Amino acid sequence: MPADRIEVFAPDGIGEVVEGTDLAALVAPYLADGDVVVVTSKVVSKAEGRVRVGDRDQAVLDETVRVVARRGPTRIVESRIGVVLAAAGVDASNVAPGSIVLLPEDPDASARRIRADLAARDGINVAVVVSDTAGRAWRHGQTDLAIGLAGMLPFESFEGRTDAYGNPLAVTAPAVADEVAGIAEVATGKLGHRPVTVVRGLSDRVLAPGEHGPGARALVRETGTDMFGLGSREAVVAALSGRDQDAFGAPATADDLARALTECGLPASPGDGRVTVAAQPDDLRIAVLAFAHAWRVVDDSGDSATVLVPLS
Structure with missing residues (x-):
């Protein structure tokens, strides 16, 4: 009271x-x-x-x-x-x-x-x-x-x-x-x-x-549960360097990742627990966005598509 x-x-x-x-x-x-x-x-x-x-x-x-x-x-x-x-x-x-x-x-x-x-x-x-x-x-x-x-x-x-x-x-x-x-x-x-x-x-x-x-x-918020666990510049550096994975938190939803990929010029579609990207797997943007969303590349479905799944 x-x-x-x-x-x-x-x-x-x-x-x-x-x-x-x-x-x-x-x-x-x-x-x-x-x-x-x-x-x-x-x-x-x-x-x-x-x-x-x-x-x-x-x-x-x-x-x-x-x-x-x-x-x-x-x-x-x-x-x-x-x-x-x-x-x-x-x-x-x-x-x-x-x-x-x-x-x-x-x-x-x-x-x-x-x-x-x-x-x-x-x-x-x-x-x-x-x-x-x-x-x-x-x-x-x-x-x-x-x-x-x-x-x-x-x-x-x-x-x-x-x-x-x-x-x-x-x-x-x-x-x-x-x-x-x-x-x-x-x-x-x-x-x-x-x-x-x-x-x-x-x-x-x-x-x-x-x-x-x-x-x-x-x-104190636990690492990964804070939406602002890194500064804006530091988040970019971490994603590009593959560092501080924990600060990005648990895997994002497939819809969120697909939306982020699409906004960055990489048309993507979620479905069946994975995200398919209409781009080659060696595109650096895929690796960076996957890392920041706690996902990873599992294979590619050809020369023009990449499949992502959440980190376990």
């Missing part, structure tokens, strides 16, 4: 966080049972000793699993924790010159640890969100989202329900943890030196003590 009223505040006086800082002790004075506490990833990283002295570019490379898109010096990458962020979340702000801050090794584990420590030392049951800043496809600017979570479900699924007009809801699933992280950032601000936010009024969403939920990792 939606909350009737939400109170959001970012306390002053948190002070500098260094390696070994007890984050639970730091935030406990501001919390009450049923609160949601949002802690920026930077202070979690500082407390966990994730500050390094060295080259930021090399750190980005070390923390990168896969480059999703690149435009000049800007790199959008999949980081080692599975989240897609600019520069793998490596940050050189609000830290001593020459130093960089890496993301926490396991933000969900960090959130669980803070939550458990608060329960043990103060007997309070709260939810914990570890937040970080990210851009969004199609939109300017950035917002905060949840990269770590404990004590609250990351999203609320409305699948199978109906709206007030009786229309069925199929894919509506608000990312509650990201929404909480975003509203917390409004309270903290980027230059306010207030890295902790308390969100009060969501106690009905806080899970029972010891029940942490699936964490923020559940919000």
Whole structure:
């Protein structure tokens, strides 16, 4: 159920966080049972000793699993924790010159640890969100989202329900943890030196003590299920080079592949689980489009036709 009223505040006086800082002790004075506490990833990283002295570019490379898109010096990458962020979340702000801050090794584990420590030392049951800043496809600017979570479900699924007009809801699933992280950032601000936010009024969403939920990792789309798993330029390079097959996802339908082939000047017809193309199999366009749609050439039916089937 939606909350009737939400109170959001970012306390002053948190002070500098260094390696070994007890984050639970730091935030406990501001919390009450049923609160949601949002802690920026930077202070979690500082407390966990994730500050390094060295080259930021090399750190980005070390923390990168896969480059999703690149435009000049800007790199959008999949980081080692599975989240897609600019520069793998490596940050050189609000830290001593020459130093960089890496993301926490396991933000969900960090959130669980803070939550458990608060329960043990103060007997309070709260939810914990570890937040970080990210851009969004199609939109300017950035917002905060949840990269770590404990004590609250990351999203609320409305699948199978109906709206007030009786229309069925199929894919509506608000990312509650990201929404909480975003509203917390409004309270903290980027230059306010207030890295902790308390969100009060969501106690009905806080899970029972010891029940942490699936964490923020559940919000990350699996490789191949994201329709934008590669940048537009990078998708062309991947298809031509035969690289990053997984990023293109499961095999497209025969109709979709036939349509794509036809749009590229290769008349094609679907039927009986395969697609027949009115072109020779050595036409590079066939190989590239088949790869991008997770299909493959099985044989040719003569000099002027090629047969494609889905990848198994």
